[in-house]
Amino acid sequence: MSEAEPLKLPDLTSCLKPGEKVFVILHKDPLRERIDVRSTEVLGLEDDVLFLAQTEPPVIGEQIGKPLEAALLLDGDGVMRPIGYASRLLNILDDYLLPDHSQVQALAISAPRPEDFFETSLRMHYRVPVDDDMGVLIRLEGLENPEDPELPNVPDGLGTPNEDAGPELLDFSAGGARVRLPASAKVEVGDQLPFKIVFLGSGFADGIGIVRSADYAPDRSALLLGLFFTNMDIRDIRYLERMVARIVSACRQRERDAEYS
16 A cells, blocks of 8 residues: 655635535544544635534534634545645534525634645544455444344354345444445434444454444445444454554555565
């Protein structure tokens, strides 16, 4: 996995148009390896103020006046990379007027200048894509989806995965994961789902997954969740970190072997 080249950043202020998806980074804690990222969208840009839709969970009044980062995803040679700028929460409005004359709650943050943008990060951990032969699966509790059966023959989350039942783990790290669910699943941003990541023949780690994003696939055949892991024991966090490092090392070794084959 070669390191990506630094992006040459254009003037991205033109991208901040109504409906554009934006990520608000309220807090980063490198020591505890925690980051608070919330998804939103642009409502409007007026002079030096950018108006964003209220997030879920909502940003509260105690945050007014505090610094934050706002970021959007930019396609850099086929790889989506987050580009952000340092901002500040100016106000929380209860009556922001939309073009259709309806009113919504909005976050007013300081708008960027063209020179303010820089490459940033929306996660603290390297995210590992999951291949079919890895023997890694995830179980989620609390899903409202009566049409989908439970994973069979998996006592206590250990056993052989069944591709036709249960959530599909797309990628994961010690801090979160992306999961594919059937389109009929009833999940909303902010839901808390107990999870168990299982490494077949090795062990498992569990905790609570907070739903930070829930979007349908382009063909609406599946629901894609972004989970933030919390309520995990230090043992489980370190275990996931070791498994991520082991898988990354194996992937890089395969790439090196392929270069000489």
